[in-house]
Amino acid sequence: MNDLARYERRRRIMYGWMLLSPALILLSLFAFIPSAMTFWSSLFSRGTRRNPSEFVGAGNYELLFADPTFSKVVVNNLIYAGVTIPVSIIIALAMALWANSKIPARGFVRTAFFTPTILPMIAAANIWLFFYTPGLGVLDQIGALFGFGSVNWLGRPETALWAVIIVTIWKEAGFFMIFYLAALQTIPPDLKEAADIEGASRWTYTRRIVLPLLMPTTIFVAVNALINSVKLIDHLFILTKGGPSDASKLVLYYIWELAFSYFDRPQAAALTVMVLLVLGITAAIKFIILDRRTHYQ
Amino acid sequence: MSDAVKSGQATHYVMAPKRSFRPRLTLALDTLGAWTLAIVWIAPLLFAVWAAFHSTSDAVNFNLAGAWTLDNFRTAWDGAPWLRYFFNTFLLVTVVLAGQLVVTTLAGYAFAQFQFPGRDVLFIIVLLQLFILPEVLIVENYVMVSRLGMFDTVFGIGTPYWASAFGIFLMRQAFKSVPKELDEAARIEGCSWFGVLWRVYVPSAKPTYLAYALVSVSTHWNNFLWPLIVTNSETTRPLTVGLSLFGAPESGVNISVISAATIMSIAPLLIAFLLFQRQFVQAFLRAGIK
Secondary structure, X not given: OHHHHHHHHHHHHHHHHHHHHHHHHHHHHHHHHHHHHHHHHOOEOOOOOOOOOOEOOOXXXXXXXXXXXXXXXXXXXXXXXXXXXXHHHHHHHHHHHHHHOOOOOHHHHHHHHHHHHHOOHHHHHHHHHHHHOOOOOHHHHHHHHOOOOOOOOOOOHHHHHHHHHHHHHHHHHHHHHHHHHHHHOOOOHHHHHHHXXXXXXXXXXXXXXXXXXXXXXXXXHHHHHHHHHHHOOHHHHHHOOOOOOOOOOOHHHHHHHHHHOOOOHHHHHHHHHHHHHHHHXXXXXXXXXXXXXXXXX | OOHHXXXXXXXXXXXXXXXXXXXXXHHHHHHHHHHHHHHHHHHHHHHHHHHHOOOHHHHHOOOOOOOOXXXXXXXHHHHOOHHHHHHHHHHHHHHHHHHHHHHHHHHHHHHHHOOOOOHHHHHHHHHHOOOOOOOXXXXXXXXXXXXXXXXXXXXXXXXXXXXXXXXXXXXXXXXHOOOHHHHHHHHHOOOOHHHHHHHHHHHHOHHHHHHHHHHHHHHHHHOOHHHHHHOOOOOOOOHHHHHHHHHXXXXXXXXXXXXXXXXXXXHHHHHHHHHOHHHHHHHHHHHHOO
16 A cells, blocks of 8 residues: 555656656756856857857956946836836826726726737737838927927937837737736625715725736836836837837847847857846736735735 | 715715716716727837738828729738748647647646645746746857757747746646546546546636637747747747748838738737637636636
8 A cells, every 4th residue: 555655656756747848848948057057158258260169257247347338228118117107007098097087988998008919019010110211200290280390209319218118118008907907806895885984085096906906017017017128129120120229129129130130149148147047026026026925815 | 776866976976867977977077098999009000011912101101092902912922931930930829739638638737736845845836937037048048949959940939938937837727626526537437647636626727728829829820039039940930930030120121011911910819819709818817817
């Protein structure tokens, strides 16, 4: 009997590993080994025909810190994250509150908010290109009605990054809305009634009751928005290509450019390692601190 | 509970006619705000649709009376091998989804129903992949895919997404909610582990599969950066990459034609979305909220 139990246990262990093996092999091939290789190749110099690649330690990182484009893309990405995260959260929240209230044509309103979410970023960029084109574009035509001159939104360093930011917000706000909408629908109606009896204004009710109850959703959405601010760069390929003079270049686009336009893999690797570090810290904060605090949900 | 009972400032409104005034005003303001934002949000898309059906000069001059035409679609269609791109994208999302379903089902099942040492550590390692985005590892994944001889193939684009940590997580959650009794009953009936998985777990997780499939298909239909890197021929290039090449300023295509090409390539997903909107939204929700 004891032998049978032990046999059964061993069989289950074997099955467990067997079931997991495809996932583990694939994750190793396309996530863990590449991560390790990224770190490894960031420690070697770029090999040329005359100078074979050699170990340089932190050399690539030093080069990167000395590279003015690097600081430019980091600052750009911080602005990109710093604007897109809070603005899309606020718009998503407003959308959800409206889409949840008893307004006429609510179905249309919800569809309008959500539709950009299912478009490819490339298509979104093509659509917005029409808006930004100098002279002929929609924005300029609207501006002309009010007597403003033509502005090259995508071609000027002061406006290019903002043009990119607007497309990102347009694309992601509707997606975040549905999470708020779902959370709003779980708030028990008695809370609203109680607040009404107490004479609380709508604003007080929203600020003191709704917003705190939506906190876990906000954290979830914020983490997603943060990840998006690293990976949503497809529209750069259509709208600005990172220009003019790097004014709208973001970190991931620069990684792509370093690796596939300048063929400087070690520099790309060093930059990738830094992005992975930032993502790792985010993951740690999310798992260790936030998940523990939001247990009550 | 009527509005008149409201304490505080509400006592000023004890007079009957004013009672319903404030809620009605708020509703009017809400409606105004919501409609304005909705129109602003959908306008770019509507405008692109409108422009796609008009000549460039009508489109840029906002000539609302301009004649409707299909010429832009004709020009766009002749400008690139769209049928091939559609087929490639279709094949890509199928390959990605099929692989994901197999891999995540097996792994999710193992994490949900098998006890073995090291399982929890492994689960955390899998979850790590949620943050090691495939998008960030483009350089080394490109090396890996080339080394495996999968450069410029549909499997080169697809396989890195098969072991989706997110999918594994979803399946684990779905399988965990299956009552143990069902599992045991099936075993007593003589089902093998695979039989139990196939007859008990998979059918009970149908809504999760549907949700995951919708999210996966729309993600990979829209994916761009990775396919751009690992394809270099017409025979594998998906729609998004084809569209970006077609719309490149260097190719000198005009704005109405670009709009037509854009509308064309988003049409299948957009129509599917408009028809099955509820399912789409539910799917994204189910997939997002853990």
